[in-house]
Amino acid sequence: MAIIKPFKAVRASRDKVALVSSKSYETYTPAELGAKLDFNPYTFLHVVNPDYKYLQEVSTERRFQLVQNRYADFKRNKIFNQDTIPAFYIYERIDANNTFCGIIGATSIDDYLNNVIKKHEGTIHKRERLFEKYLKIIGFNAEPVLLTFRDDETLKEIINQEKAKNPEYEFSTTDKMLHKLWVVSDENITQNITKAFAKIEALYIADGHHRTASSALLAKDLASENENHNGTEAYNYFMSYLIPESQLKISEFNRFVKDLNGLSVNEFLEKLSLHFVIHNRGQLIYFPDKKHHFSMYLNGEFYSLYLKEDEYTFTNALSKLDSEILFRTVLEPILGVKDLTNNDRVGHSDNKKDVISIKTKVDSGLYTVGFSLTAVTIVELKEIADANLKMPPKTTYIQPKLRSGLTVYEF
Structure with a gap:
């Protein structure tokens, strides 16, 4: 059984989300990255590239601390706010050729360690440790791991019912994609989503093997430092985007x-x-x-x-x-x-x-x-x-x- 929980996401307001969210910074050319950072004060790229404004090289650990500082600035300036009620987040992305729709939730580290979450790629231990250090310093994860699962009629029905409502977000991006997000915080519905995933015997990592492995290392590290550890702490989970396998494009x-x-x-x-x-x-x-x-x-x-x-x-x-x-x-x-x-x-x-x-x-x-x-x-x-x-x-x-x-x- 797969353990998937709602969580209180930190996210941008409706009027700023199109400006805040970004593609992974590795996908931008230097010119594109510079333009985004120069002309968009709200882009999340300012958080993950905090040394840009200093125009100088900084140590790895210092850079990680700057990321945490910039993230705190975004929260302090109300660019980011945390939801008050745990929720699942139905996210749909549409382009000229494809529609992808799934659920963003908190996924169990134990499931990863117990092979309920299955892997198809190897990982490099040095990269795992570096990203674990990054996560430990910054204290958040801003890009979900992509997981896939066998198509499930119960989850499909829940998603379709929620999509009939007005989305919290609906915006287009310059790569000609339409993005929609629904916040699902009704306790009865979130429990039904959790119960539906509990009947699914396996999840598969589609993208994000190193991020998942690093989250597992971090959970072990933080648990050893917490004398009151009980397994319910947020570090025992990682953020994932769960999508039916029929929608995955390889x-x-x-x-x-x-x-x-x-x-x-x-x-x-x-x-x-x-x-x-x-x-x-x-x-x-x-x-x-x-x-x-x-x-x-x-x-x-x-x-x-x-x-x-x-x-x-x-x-x-x-x-x-x-x-x-x-x-x-x-x-x-x-x-x-x-x-x-x-x-x-x-x-x-x-x-x-x-x-x-x-x-x-x-x-x-x-x-x-x-x-x-x-x-x-x-x-x-x-x-x-x-x-x-x-x-x-x-x-x-x-x-x-x-x-x-x-x-x-x-x-």
């Missing part, structure tokens, strides 16, 4: 390598032929549309690669994943790529941004060869997580991407 990541590991084009193709049926498509842009089919762009030409399944051994859910197949048959044995995490020979891009990036990045000379894969399915993601396996890095690009500062969870 796109593929392309793979790029800067060189052929000393091989000529013909030598490389000869080695590929051990595991793949190869067709030269010339200038015809080819995208794979079946599992275990790959597109390759090399030396100005497209190739289709079809896995010879009698030459490859499937042992578990991970071995069936196309990104793992590419690693086991091409990247590691032929191109000499041993580690995908920190390797300046390897690059990635998601097809959401550029449907022909496999060609443009190679033609630019930045890379020598590029590979395009089919997208991971929700079934594959769950199979990997259920088996306690971990996908290779940069295997999935998952939407929706969430805004920062829309709701803030304090602990």
Whole structure:
């Protein structure tokens, strides 16, 4: 069973929310970030980039303290106010192609530790510790972890009933997205939401593995420091956006390598032929549309690669994943790529941004060869997580991407 609770969010007033909430700061170019910070005094980016106004480098710990100070300023100036009644927050994001709608709530750390909340990516311990330190100093979380769950009729009905009411927020952003948020504070309804999630046997992290792991480290740390710890404290939970799996959108990541590991084009193709049926498509842009089919762009030409399944051994859910197949048959044995995490020979891009990036990045000379894969399915993601396996890095690009500062969870 999954434990999901309402909480008292800290959030902006209706008249300021469009100015306050922002995309994750990593998604902005330096020019975009500078413009936002220069011309919007309300943007949450001022909180997460507090050293901008000082125009100088500061230590990591000092920067974290400045974040906490700027957040306190936002509360002091009534840009942020905390709700007085615990609530769930139904959030809907609409763009030209997709509608995403789910529930923002407080999710149990124990569920994460007990594998009720399942993982499909590995995490880097150094990053976990750094973000735990950040959370401990600032005392809040402003961007929910994206969790998904099997579609549930009870939750669907509750969401639809609440959406029939006027939303608390309704605003558009410059990326042409419409955002709506409903505050659900009626105790009977919040209890029904909690009861509905209690019947769901598993939740799956779609995006936010490091944030979740860091929250778990923080909970353990704060519990050890609290002699009156009883398990009900806010640090025993983390903020999440829970969305039905039917609404989750998973796109593929392309793979790029800067060189052929000393091989000529013909030598490389000869080695590929051990595991793949190869067709030269010339200038015809080819995208794979079946599992275990790959597109390759090399030396100005497209190739289709079809896995010879009698030459490859499937042992578990991970071995069936196309990104793992590419690693086991091409990247590691032929191109000499041993580690995908920190390797300046390897690059990635998601097809959401550029449907022909496999060609443009190679033609630019930045890379020598590029590979395009089919997208991971929700079934594959769950199979990997259920088996306690971990996908290779940069295997999935998952939407929706969430805004920062829309709701803030304090602990």
